[in-house]
Amino acid sequence: MDCQCCNKKPARIRICDVEESAIEEQLNVCPDCFNLIKRYMFDMNKPLMTTVDVIAEVQGLLTASGETALATLPEAGGITPVKSAPVPACPECGITLSEFRAKGRFGCRRDYEVFAEHLDPLLERIHDVQPARHEGRLPASAGRIEVVEKQLSLTDLRKRLAAAVAEENYEAAARLRDQINELEKQPKLGKTGE
Amino acid sequence: MSETTFEGFPHLLGEWLKGTGPDADVVISTRVRFARNVQGYPFTGRASEQQRSDVLKVCEDALKEIHLDRSVVNIELDKIEDRKREVLVERHLISRELANGEGPRGVTFGRGEMLSIMLNEEDHLRLQWIKSGFDVDRAYKALCKIDRALETVIPYATSDRYGYLTACPTNVGTGMRVSVMVHLPALTLKENIDYVFKAAQRMNHAVRGLYGEGTRAFGDMYQISNQTTLGRSEEQIVEAIKAIVPKILEFERQRRGQLYTEERSFVEDKVLRSLALMRSARRLNVQEMMSHLSMLRLGIDLGIINDVPMRTVNELFILGQPSHLQVNEGRDLPPAERDTLRADLVRSRLSAGTN
Numbered sequence: 001m002d003c004q005c006c007n008k009k010p011a012r013i014r015i016c017d018v019e020e021s022a023i024e025e026q027l028n029v030c031p032d033c034f035n036l037i038k039r040y041m042f043d044m045n046k047p048l049m050t051t052v053d054v055i056a057e058v059q060g061l062l063t064a065s066g067e068t069a070l071a072t073l074p075e076a077g078g079i080t081p082v083k084s085a086p087v088p089a090c091p092e093c094g095i096t097l098s099e100f101r102a103k104g105r106f107g108c109r110r111d112y113e114v115f116a117e118h119l120d121p122l123l124e125r126i127h128d129v130q131p132a133r134h135e136g137r138l139p140a141s142a143g144r145i146e147v148v149e150k151q152l153s154l155t156d157l158r159k160r161l162a163a164a165v166a167e168e169n170y171e172a173a174a175r176l177r178d179q180i181n182e183l184e185k186q187p188k189l190g191k192t193g194e
Numbered sequence: 195m196s197e198t199t200f201e202g203f204p205h206l207l208g209e210w211l212k213g214t215g216p217d218a219d220v221v222i223s224t225r226v227r228f229a230r231n232v233q234g235y236p237f238t239g240r241a242s243e244q245q246r247s248d249v250l251k252v253c254e255d256a257l258k259e260i261h262l263d264r265s266v267v268n269i270e271l272d273k274i275e276d277r278k279r280e281v282l283v284e285r286h287l288i289s290r291e292l293a294n295g296e297g298p299r300g301v302t303f304g305r306g307e308m309l310s311i312m313l314n315e316e317d318h319l320r321l322q323w324i325k326s327g328f329d330v331d332r333a334y335k336a337l338c339k340i341d342r343a344l345e346t347v348i349p350y351a352t353s354d355r356y357g358y359l360t361a362c363p364t365n366v367g368t369g370m371r372v373s374v375m376v377h378l379p380a381l382t383l384k385e386n387i388d389y390v391f392k393a394a395q396r397m398n399h400a401v402r403g404l405y406g407e408g409t410r411a412f413g414d415m416y417q418i419s420n421q422t423t424l425g426r427s428e429e430q431i432v433e434a435i436k437a438i439v440p441k442i443l444e445f446e447r448q449r450r451g452q453l454y455t456e457e458r459s460f461v462e463d464k465v466l467r468s469l470a471l472m473r474s475a476r477r478l479n480v481q482e483m484m485s486h487l488s489m490l491r492l493g494i495d496l497g498i499i500n501d502v503p504m505r506t507v508n509e510l511f512i513l514g515q516p517s518h519l520q521v522n523e524g525r526d527l528p529p530a531e532r533d534t535l536r537a538d539l540v541r542s543r544l545s546a547g548t549n
C-alpha cells in the first residue's frame with residue numbers, strides 16, 4: 001500500500017484517531033511523512049487537528065515551497081517547548097492548554113476567556129462557522145453576572161468558613177474570615193431588574 | 195424531593211414509547227436537550243467531591259423553587275446499585291457517561307418520562323425532553339419552559355461571545371442537541387444507509403446508534419442529531435432538523451414501498467419468519483431480539499402483521515434489555531438465563547390473542 005500522504009513511498013505506519021475510545025479514522029503513511037506529521041501534531045501553536053487535516057496541511061507543504069515551509073515546523077518529537085511564550089494556565093481551575101487538548105474538556109467557564117485566542121480556530125472547525133460567535137438567546141439575567149458571582153463567592157466562603165471551624169482548622173478559618181470581611185466591605189452593587 | 199422511588203418504576207413505560215405522534219411509522223421519538231452549567235463552580239470533571247455536592251444542592255433547590263418537585267422521581271445515582279443505573283440508561287433517562295461516572299450525581303425525571311434532568315454529568319445540568327414521534331416543536335417548547343424557569347433561579351455560565359459555556363467545546367453556544375430516533379429497516383436492507391450517513395454529515399448532522407455516540411445501530415435504530423451548536427440560534431437548529439429528517443423519512447418510505455411492491459415475497463418471508471421465531475424461541479439474545487423486532491415493526495407498517503400493536507414492539511425494545519430483565523428479577527443473571535427470560539417475555543407479549 002502506498003503512503004496516503006505522499007502517495008509515493010510504501011506505507012509502514014498506521015495512524016489512528018481515537019475518540020471516545022472508538023477508532024474514528026485510520027491512515028497509512030510512510031516513515032518520512034510520519035516524521036512530518038508528528039512535527040505538525042505537536043506544534044502547540046496550532047489547534048488540535050484530526051490526522052486527515054494534518055495530512056492535508058503536510059501535503060500542502062510538500063507541494064509548495066518545500067524546504068522553507070518545513071523549516072517553520074518545530075523539531076521532530078516536538079514536545080520540546082516551542083518558541084512563543086507558553087499560554088498561562090487558567091487562574092481559576094488551573095487547567096493548561098495542553099491538558100485541555102489531551103482531554104478535550106474544559107475545567108471551568110473561565111477557560112473560554114483564558115484560551116480564547118487559541119479557541120476560535122478550533123470552534124470554527126468543530127461548528128463549521130465563521131466567526132465563532134454565539135447566535136440567539138442568552139438568559140435574561142446575563143447582564144447581572146457580576147452581582148450573582150459576588151453573592152455566590154460570599155456564600156461559598158461562608159460555607160468554607162463553617163467547615164474550617166468544624167474541623168478546628170483555625171488558621172484557614174481566620175484567612176476565610178478576612179476574605180469575607182474584605183468582600184463585604186466593597187460597595188454593594190444595586191440589584192437590577194426584578 | 196429526596197426520596198428515591200425507584201421501585202415499581204421499571205414496570206411503567208414512558209410516553210415516548212407509545213408509538214404515536216407524527217411520522218410514527220418511522221420515527222420512534224424526538225428528543226431536545228440543553229447543556230447548562232452553574233456559574234461559580236468548575237465543570238464536573240474538574241470539581242471536587244464537595245463542589246459536586248454543592249452543585250447538586252444548588253440544582254435541587256432550584257428545581258424545588260420552580261415547583262418541579264411534585265410530579266418527579268428524583269434519584270441519587272451514587273446511592274443505587276449498578277443494574278438500576280443501567281435500567282435508566284436503557285430507558286434513555288440518563289447517559290452511560292453519567293451511569294459510569296463518580297461522585298455525587300443524580301437524575302430527576304417526570305413520571306411520564308418526557309422530562310429528564312441529569313445532574314453532574316459532564317455539564318452540571320443536562321435537561322432533556324422526549325416526545326413520541328417526530329415532534330420537535332413540542333419537545334422544544336416544553337423544554338424551553340423548564341430552562342427559562344431555571345435560569346431565573348440558577349446563574350448559568352454564559353458569555354456574550356460563546357453563549358452557554360459547556361465542558362466540551364462541541365456543545366458550546368446554544369448547548370442544544372436535537373436527536374430524532376428513527377427506524378430505518380428498508381434503507382438498511384437496501385444498503386442505502388451509508389448514503390444517508392454521508393448526506394447527513396454534509397449538512398452538519400450526525401447519524402448514530404441507538405444509545406448514542408459510539409454505539410452500534412441494533413435493530414436498525416438510528417439517531418439523527420445536529421452536530422453544531424455555535425453560530426446557529428436555537429430556532430435555526432430546529433429548522434435545520436425539520437428540513438433534513440423528512441427527507442430521510444421519505445427515502446425510507448419509498449424503499450419500504452419498493453420492497454412491498456417489487457419484492458413482496460422477500461419482505462413477507464423476512465417479517466413472518468421473525469414473528470414465528472419470536473413466538474417460538476426459548477432463548478433469545480438481545481441482538482437477535484432487536485433485529486427480529488425491527489422486522490416486526492416493518493411488517494406492522496406494511497400491513498403484513500395485523501395482530502401486534504406498535505406499542506408492544508416499542509416496549510419490547512426496552513423491556514428486553516439486559517438490566518430491565520435483571521431488575522425485574524431482582525438479581526444479576528448470567529447471560530444464558532437472561533436469554534431464557536427474554537424469550538419468555540417476548541413469547542408472552544406476542545402470543546396470539548393477548549393483544
